[in-house]
Amino acid sequence: xxxxxxRSDAVANRDRIIEVARTELGKANGAVADLKLxxxxxxxxxxxxTLYRHFPTREHLLAEVYRDELTQLVDAVAPxxxxxxxxxxxxxxxxxxLEYARVKRGVMAAIxxxxxxxxxxxxxxxxxxxxxxxxxxxxxxxxxxxxxxATDVLLxxxxxxxxxxxxxDARAPTIVAVIVDGLRxx
Numbered sequence: 001x002x003x004x005x006x007r008s009d010a011v012a013n014r015d016r017i018i019e020v021a022r023t024e025l026g027k028a029n030g031a032v033a034d035l036k037l038x039x040x041x042x043x044x045x046x047x048x049x050t051l052y053r054h055f056p057t058r059e060h061l062l063a064e065v066y067r068d069e070l071t072q073l074v075d076a077v078a079p080x081x082x083x084x085x086x087x088x089x090x091x092x093x094x095x096x097x098l099e100y101a102r103v104k105r106g107v108m109a110a111i112x113x114x115x116x117x118x119x120x121x122x123x124x125x126x127x128x129x130x131x132x133x134x135x136x137x138x139x140x141x142x143x144x145x146x147x148x149x150a151t152d153v154l155l156x157x158x159x160x161x162x163x164x165x166x167x168x169d170a171r172a173p174t175i176v177a178v179i180v181d182g183l184r185x186x
Contacts, residue, residue: 070100089137101161
């Protein structure tokens with residue numbers, strides 16, 4: 001059976017559901033247990049049946065929120081580089097990454113390990129490429145030290161996963177600032 005394209009109203013409903021879920025996840029500081037699907041449907045202006053047609057389970061919805069966040073993060077690279085110097089663009093992008101990391105934490109906690117591995121494997125290269133582009137532009141402008149690649153930075157950013165939620169707002173920006181300082185040429 002061939003897949004059908006969604007009608008424009010169905011696409012709009014789906015997009016609203018994802019946006020409301022992202023907003024609610026942000027309000028709950030990534031606490032997926034606080035994410036109520038019936039409340040998301042109501043806030044998105046759709047019935048529960050519509051929500052479940054698009055996202056049969058909470059896991060499906062969370063995975064799509066994760067994908068959508070990643071797409072926005074990756075798509076932000078070119079506009080940032082067009083408006084700012086490479087190191088400034090990288091810093092702004094890493095600030096956006098903090099919000100993405102907060103969503104990712106909640107999603108990781110809610111999605112089964114095997115499903116998370118598949119989702120991560122499918123999407124990780126996009127994050128790696130986006131960060132690589134920012135680093136390469138920074139190196140070309142002499143604003144980022146040579147010898148550092150996206151994997152190095154992503155490994156350092158892995159420290160964010162160890163920050164307790166209660167300390168996130170205080171510690172996560174500091175970690176990113178230390179990473180940015182370490183990327184500057186010496």
